[in-house]
Amino acid sequence: MTQPLPPTNQTPTKMRHQLTPTLLTSLFTSLTRPTAKWTLHRTLKSDNPLDINGDLHGTATFTPLSATNSDVQTSPAPAKDLLYHEEGEMPAPPGLRANLGVGMGLRFTKKYIWRLSEGGISVWFSKVGQDVPDYLFHEFEFRESEEEGDGGGKEGETFVDAPAPPLVSGEDTVVFRARGNHLCINDMYRTAYAFRVRGGGEVVSWASRHVVKGPKKDQDIVNFYQLG
Numbered sequence: 001m002t003q004p005l006p007p008t009n010q011t012p013t014k015m016r017h018q019l020t021p022t023l024l025t026s027l028f029t030s031l032t033r034p035t036a037k038w039t040l041h042r043t044l045k046s047d048n049p050l051d052i053n054g055d056l057h058g059t060a061t062f063t064p065l066s067a068t069n070s071d072v073q074t075s076p077a078p079a080k081d082l083l084y085h086e087e088g089e090m091p092a093p094p095g096l097r098a099n100l101g102v103g104m105g106l107r108f109t110k111k112y113i114w115r116l117s118e119g120g121i122s123v124w125f126s127k128v129g130q131d132v133p134d135y136l137f138h139e140f141e142f143r144e145s146e147e148e149g150d151g152g153g154k155e156g157e158t159f160v161d162a163p164a165p166p167l168v169s170g171e172d173t174v175v176f177r178a179r180g181n182h183l184c185i186n187d188m189y190r191t192a193y194a195f196r197v198r199g200g201g202e203v204v205s206w207a208s209r210h211v212v213k214g215p216k217k218d219q220d221i222v223n224f225y226q227l228g
Contacts, residue, residue: 017174019142026201027176028116031062032082038062039228040086047218058088060225062114065131079117083131086110112137121178138180138191162192165205166226173198187214 019027042056065081087109113124113133121140124133159179167173173196182189190213195206205226212219 017176019176023197023201024120024142025116027195027197027203028080028082028114028121030202031114032064033062033227037228038225040088041224042090043222044090045220048216051219052090054091056088056090056108058086058108059228060084060086065113079115081133082114082116083126084112084114084123123180136182138182138189140178140180140193142176142178158190160190160192160209160211162194162207162209163222163224165194165196165207166224168196168198168204171198171204173204187212187217 017023037059038061040056040058040060042058044052044054044056046053062082062084065083087107090106090108111126111131113126113131115122115124115133119139120142123137123140125135125137126132127134159181161179162177164175176195176197178193178195180191182191190211191208193206193208195203198204205224207225208223210219210221212221
């Protein structure tokens, strides 16, 4: 008589979703919303008491750029560029706050160029006064997707991890994570992204994190984005 197999303590393997070129294109293009902006909530932490610390609130948009507004492209498959533009209000630095009065904030604005090409997604600094790429910030290195309830990967000296993006009620979603680094003279910028995706690749919320380390810098910046 065949003996039954002993029970195991192994947990069921969770399904992993592969980020195909088609899904990557859908993720990228879905960041543009013609009728709504992304609501931005940022938390800034710094070991330098003179740096800005606290919460920041604003909005962010992605606007497609035409080939004439981008730099010259000679590859067989031209890259697709999006202008990322954020703006809002941030807390005043401690010294300025004392002079202006408690509670008074400062307006902020920032632009980057997000690019989708045959090599994947990359982020570029925008030229001052022009909505065109200047030089590379970092390229995305995507990791395996995660089912609901999964946390981020382990952090180390080389990379950091982004927090889970906000949940969307009633949505069946997965989270795709990416990361990229940038060395600016003596300061290392380690960046991580997490995109909550539904259906055929539509982003419903996302998060990012920038950790900056250098001789005079020790900052941790966390961003959460939801549809406004």
